[in-house]
Amino acid sequence: MKELHIYNSLSSKKEKFKPLEKGHVGMYVCGPTVYSNVHVGNVRTFMSFDMIFRYLLHLGYKVRYVRNITDAGHLENDADEGEDRIAKKAHLEKIEPMEVVQKYTVDFHNTLNKFNFLPPSIEPTATGHIIxxxxxxxxxxxKGFAYEIKGSVYFDVIKYNKENHYGKLSGRKIEDLIHNTRSLEGQSDKKNPQDFALWKKADTQHIMRWPSPWGSGFPGWHLECTAMSTKYLGESFDIHGGGMDLKFPHHECEIAQAETCNGKSPVQTWMHANMLTLNGQKMAKSTGNYILPEDFFTGESEHLSKSFSASCVRFFILQAHYRSVLDFSNEALLASEKGYNKLMESVNTLENIIFSNKTSGFNIESWKKNCYQAMNDDFNSPILIAELFSAVKFINQIKENKASISEKDLLTLNSCFNAFIFEILGLHTLNETENNHKEKLENSIKLLIKIREEARENKDFKLSDKIRNELEQIGIQLKDSKEGTNFIIDSK
RNA sequence: GGUCUCGUGGCCGAGUGGCUAGGCAGUGGUCUGCAAAACCAUCUACAUCAGUUCGAAUCUGAUCGAGACCUCCA
Incomplete structure (x- = not known):
């Protein structure tokens, strides 16, 4: 079988994945800035890496997955007088910066939990790593690559670029950057506009501040990731991920900082997840063109006709490859929901499948191989899902007695099908209370089905149709077959 | 303006020099008290123009269109 290949943004090629330390993987993903609620675009990026994390674990790697929380805030722009975003929001709401941070960190975790994310191994905060x-x-x-001016410290990009290539990740040349720098309205103390801040002096109204050798201030925008990834994963590690929009300048600056510090390339494989668009435009807090995860669960959004379950949204997102732009629409979500329900129904069907002497109509081993090949080819979840649907077809055929499966193949199908759906794609999660309620609900529906069957035997179709139709209105669909009546409950 | 990515059937989305994923929707059939579901069969395609090739939707060039980054943003 083909081994795992990953698209490396640094080389723009798919490369065979070989961890630095055999059996271990170090992965760092740039986390959220916790100054407002996460939007669905953020969720998509982190979901891509959640799926990647899950697959690496499934392959048997010991993975240390570090995803930071940016709670120190970033500068809004050079002309912002040094007031960072956390501080700004705090002024607005008249509360403590750390109260804002706490509020949105909790929101972030709650949201990811609903989407069935695995927690990272370490979730460090920027404020916890000032030293x-x-x-x-x-x-x-x-090393001579930074200079201090008026209590701030800047990284000397021009000097760094003499020996290294600043821009190698995003495919930029320093000359182009110099030509294309927009605002040169220069009240900045930087030697060159390309230089970036490592430490910024805090002015009087700046709330978040720490003492330093250069006076009271706060760390620069790109430094925390270098500090935390080095601390927990080492000077060189396997995978660094993040959203496409972080490629430049954020990741470029990380490379410059780390290479200057340690004299070597910090990351083997750079991975960038693509954007989620809404109405063909990027989802961004700043433009207002976004939906919040909560909107899916309530259905209360101008962009939605109904509510959707977290698992269904997860399925929708994973139906696109992580490196492709995914455009969101209500229509696409509705179509996904039907497919999602079909897949989940098949999980139940499979539980009741009985094996026979031999397998006919399907090659389990080659199917299994195809599933792994899909994921090994740069985590191609859409292809994997397509393969899962070919198994769905086979499972339904067995149910209809149009195909059969041997005991051995049934074992393989069961473990593989469930592993990919639940363990790797991370779909469908219910907690204990929900499970308990679900069981009682199912028993109640079975009772109604029994009453309906009695009615049908008595040719009382008025009653039988009433049960069927009114259940359908509630969101419970009855499905008749030769073996009896089954049902599915809409995912939301 | 610079850098880059993309343009696939009614919709969403893979893929790729010849064998034309998958889901949703559509159509015909089986099944059913009627339906639904399921099963079987089936129809729509690769932005435009030119070139390379025995052969291109896939490679090259041009054109048009869309998006991302260049500024905090996943």
């Missing part, structure tokens, strides 16, 4: 960040700045100054 480490200061140490890195000292090191960069010592």
């Amino acid at each position: 480490e960040q200061i140490e890195i700045i000292k090191k960069i100054i010592d």
Whole structure:
């Protein structure tokens, strides 16, 4: 079988994945800035890496997955007088910066839990690593690649670029950057506009501040990721991920910082998840063109005709490849929901399948191989899902006695089908209370089915149709077959 | 303006130099008290123009269109 290949943004090629330490994988993903609620676009990026994390675990790797929380805030722009976003929001709401951070961190975790995310191995915060960040700045100054001006420290990009290529990840040339720098309205103290801040002096109204060798201030925009990834994964590690929009300048700056500090490339494989668009436009907090995850569960959004379950939305997102732009629409979600229900129904059908002497009509081993090949080809979840649907077809055929399966193949099908759906794609999750309620609900429906069957035997179709139709209105669909009546409950 | 990506059937989305994923929707059939579901069969395609090739939707060039980044943003 083909081994795992991953598309590396640095080389723009799919490369065979070979961890630095056999059997272990170090993966760092740039986490959210917790100054407002996560939107669905954020969820998509983290979901891509959740799926990747899950698959690496499934392959048997010991994975240390680090995803940070940016709670120190980023500068809004150079002309922002040093007030960072956390502080700004705090002014607006007249509360403590850390209260804002806490509120949205909790929201972030709640949301990801609903979508059945696995927690990362370590979830460090920027504010918890100020000392480490200061140490890195000292090191960069010592090496001569940073300079201090009026209590701020900047990274000297021009100097760095003489020996290295600043822009190698995003395919930029420093000359182009110099030509295309927009606002040169220069109240900045930087030597060159391309230089970026490692440490910023805090002015009087800036709430978040820490003492440093350069005075009271706060760390620069890109430093935390270098500090935390180095601390927990080492000077070189396997995978660094994030949204496409972080490629430049954020990841470029990370490379510059780490290479200056440690003299080597920090990351083997750079991975970038693509954007989720809404109405063909990027979802972004700043433009207002976005939906919140909560909107799916309530259905209360101008973009939605009904509510959807978290698992269904997860299925919708994973039906597209993580490197493709996915355009969101209500119509696409509705179509996905039907497919999702079909897949889940098949999981139930499979539980009741009985094996026979031999398998006919399907090659389980080659199907299994195809599933792994799909995932091994840069985590191609859409292809995997297509393969799952070919198994759905086979499962339904067995149910109809149009195909058969041997005991051995049934075992393989069962473990593989369930592993890919639940363990790797991470679909369909119910907690204990929900399970308990579901069981009682199912028993109640079975009772109604029994009453309906009695009515049908007595040719009382008025009653039998009433049961069927009114259940359907509630969102429960009855499905008659030769073996009796089954049912499905709409996912939301 | 610069850099890059993309343009696939009614919709969403894979893929790729010849064998034309998958889901949803449509059509015909089987089944059913009637339906639905399921099963079987089936129809729509690769932005435009030119080139390379025995052969291109897939490679090259041009054109048109869309998006991303260049500024905090997953």
